[in-house]
Amino acid sequence: MTAVSADGLDAAAGGTDRGDAGVDGTGREKAGTDGTGRGEAETDGAGGGESYRLHVDGFLRTVSGAWIGDSLLTVLRDVLGVTAVKDACEQGRCGACSVLLDGRLAASCTVLAADADGSRVVTVAGLGGSGLTRAVRAMFLAEGAVQCGFCTPGFVVAVTDLLTRHPDADEEEIREALAGNICRCTGYGRIVAAVRAVQAERGILPPGDTPTPGDAPSRPDGG
Amino acid sequence: MMAGGKSSAMFRPRTVGEAVEMLAAAHESGTAVALLGGGTDLVPALRSGERSAETVVALRRVLELRVRGAGADSLTIGAGVTYTDLDGWSLSPGLARAARVVGSVQIRNTGTVGGALGSARPGGDLLTFLTAADAEVLTVSPRGPERMPLPRFLADGLAPDALVTAVRLARPGGPQVYLKIGGRQAAYPAVVSCAVLVDRVRHRLTCAIGGVGLLPVRMGEAERYARDEVDWSTGTVSSSAARRFGDLVVEAAARVSPALPAGPRGSAEYRWHAAGVLAGRAFARCLHLTAPPVGEPARGSAAGGQP
Numbered sequence: 387m388t389a390v391s392a393d394g395l396d397a398a399a400g401g402t403d404r405g406d407a408g409v410d411g412t413g414r415e416k417a418g419t420d421g422t423g424r425g426e427a428e429t430d431g432a433g434g435g436e437s438y439r440l441h442v443d444g445f446l447r448t449v450s451g452a453w454i455g456d457s458l459l460t461v462l463r464d465v466l467g468v469t470a471v472k473d474a475c476e477q478g479r480c481g482a483c484s485v486l487l488d489g490r491l492a493a494s495c496t497v498l499a500a501d502a503d504g505s506r507v508v509t510v511a512g513l514g515g516s517g518l519t520r521a522v523r524a525m526f527l528a529e530g531a532v533q534c535g536f537c538t539p540g541f542v543v544a545v546t547d548l549l550t551r552h553p554d555a556d557e558e559e560i561r562e563a564l565a566g567n568i569c570r571c572t573g574y575g576r577i578v579a580a581v582r583a584v585q586a587e588r589g590i591l592p593p594g595d596t597p598t599p600g601d602a603p604s605r606p607d608g609g
Numbered sequence: 610m611m612a613g614g615k616s617s618a619m620f621r622p623r624t625v626g627e628a629v630e631m632l633a634a635a636h637e638s639g640t641a642v643a644l645l646g647g648g649t650d651l652v653p654a655l656r657s658g659e660r661s662a663e664t665v666v667a668l669r670r671v672l673e674l675r676v677r678g679a680g681a682d683s684l685t686i687g688a689g690v691t692y693t694d695l696d697g698w699s700l701s702p703g704l705a706r707a708a709r710v711v712g713s714v715q716i717r718n719t720g721t722v723g724g725a726l727g728s729a730r731p732g733g734d735l736l737t738f739l740t741a742a743d744a745e746v747l748t749v750s751p752r753g754p755e756r757m758p759l760p761r762f763l764a765d766g767l768a769p770d771a772l773v774t775a776v777r778l779a780r781p782g783g784p785q786v787y788l789k790i791g792g793r794q795a796a797y798p799a800v801v802s803c804a805v806l807v808d809r810v811r812h813r814l815t816c817a818i819g820g821v822g823l824l825p826v827r828m829g830e831a832e833r834y835a836r837d838e839v840d841w842s843t844g845t846v847s848s849s850a851a852r853r854f855g856d857l858v859v860e861a862a863a864r865v866s867p868a869l870p871a872g873p874r875g876s877a878e879y880r881w882h883a884a885g886v887l888a889g890r891a892f893a894r895c896l897h898l899t900a901p902p903v904g905e906p907a908r909g910s911a912a913g914g915q916p
């Protein structure tokens with residue numbers, strides 16, 4: 387056993403930020419008190435691949451024999467057949483594969499699937515058909531925010547995440563929050579208009595406040 | 610513990626102690642081990658074949674690493690803290706600002722401080738800020754915990770059986786500004802970045818530039834110039850000093866060796882110039898500029914573009 391000095395962290399003063407994320411108590415990771423054997427490599431006897439479980443859109447799915455280096459995106463699409471996530475850049479740049487991972491927006495191509503063991507994964511298909519998500523979908527259609535549609539699943543997840551955390555985001559905040567999602571068709575004006583329309587429908591924007599998409603946003607990097 | 614041949618294994622330690630044991634065991638067995646923080650660097654690199662790993666030690670469940678805290682003089686940030694966790698952290702507005710402008714929401718929610726250090730990408734936002742902040746890196750290995758200055762950590766690299774537990778920096782003693790320039794922030798790392806940290810208590814100004822060398826570099830000459838030029842009782846400096854500060858940074862940037870190979874974005878000359886512009890701007894934002902003497906142009910060569 388290795389000595390780990392308390393010098394490592396001034397833990398007492400800071401508390402734990404979001405210490406519960408990623409440990410949802412389900413799946414194999416038991417919250418037992420025995421320290422022995424926990425965290426041993428869980429290799430599956432047959433193929434040498436990993437076996438783990440994911441809660442995908444409310445269903446418990448078991449993944450066996452996947453390559454250890456597989457991203458969550460690859461496992462969702464190619465192993466579990468969840469095509470609500472789209473595969474484009476595989477570098478965390480385009481946002482087409484956006485999901486909510488334990489409630490936080492993430493690009494599933496940058497998440498190692500085996501590390502998501504026990505996590506809740508929500509794709510656009512699992513957001514539900516009522517409330518905020520219904521409004522986002524309806525306004526994407528009403529405002530013409532969908533053209534080829536490839537980026538749309540990722541955008542709908544990202545917009546739902548934004549409006550959940552920050553219902554009254556202004557246009558600059560909307561553009562900044564959606565910067566991780568790339569759309570090659572719309573030029574973003576229609577997408578921002580759709581977000582503003584959702585806000586208007588929900589009474590967050592005054593009805594007469596006509597959004598003016600297309601204004602140059604200020605650069606968040608100060609450049 | 611490890612199966613032989615091509616089989617792969619995933620370790621999910623719960624404590625730093627377990628992580629060190631697993632890392633040491635995997636290392637001894639001779640397999641290629643990768644430490645996994647958020648995965649924003651590693652996972653795409655595994656996919657593209659740029660990196661390979663037979664064994665992955667995933668650190669997400671090590672809650673000890675996800676803590677940030679404050680001592681009397683210092684701030685300690687666990688390696689598992691994400692950029693989103695740092696966004697808006699009132700104890701270090703400068704670090705919070707640097708974290709705020711990393712990538713996209715998706716990347717900030719996932720990427721970690723430990724990953725930024727472990728990957729040590731030349732354009733890494735946090736590295737530039739931490740270089741200016743004289744940060745220390747805390748690591749642990751079977752030989753026990755260790756602390757070292759960031760430059761030494763970056764020069765020596767992480768021992769194969771060690772992991773970063775935290776980074777430590779002094780509590781801010783004045784304004785801190787982080788600026789960068791580059792392509793679409795959410796998709797591409799900065800071409801050039803600059804951090805200026807002012808310590809009104811110790812009468813010090815530090816400046817680091819990223820994107821001209823393989824790692825961020827400190828601008829020693831410009832820092833000494835600022836120390837002598839600033840009126841520390843009021844935090845004011847002449848506006849011509851901001852221009853001179855930027856010029857000194859351009860000169861120093863051009864001397865950095867080994868220089869970062871010119872990429873598709875920005876020749877070496879462009880990056881030196883951008884370093885001077887950003888440094889002059891950050892300098893001006895950190896200090897109160899007094900009006901220039903009559904007859905002198907208001908805008909400096911390198912320090913153009915006021916806040």
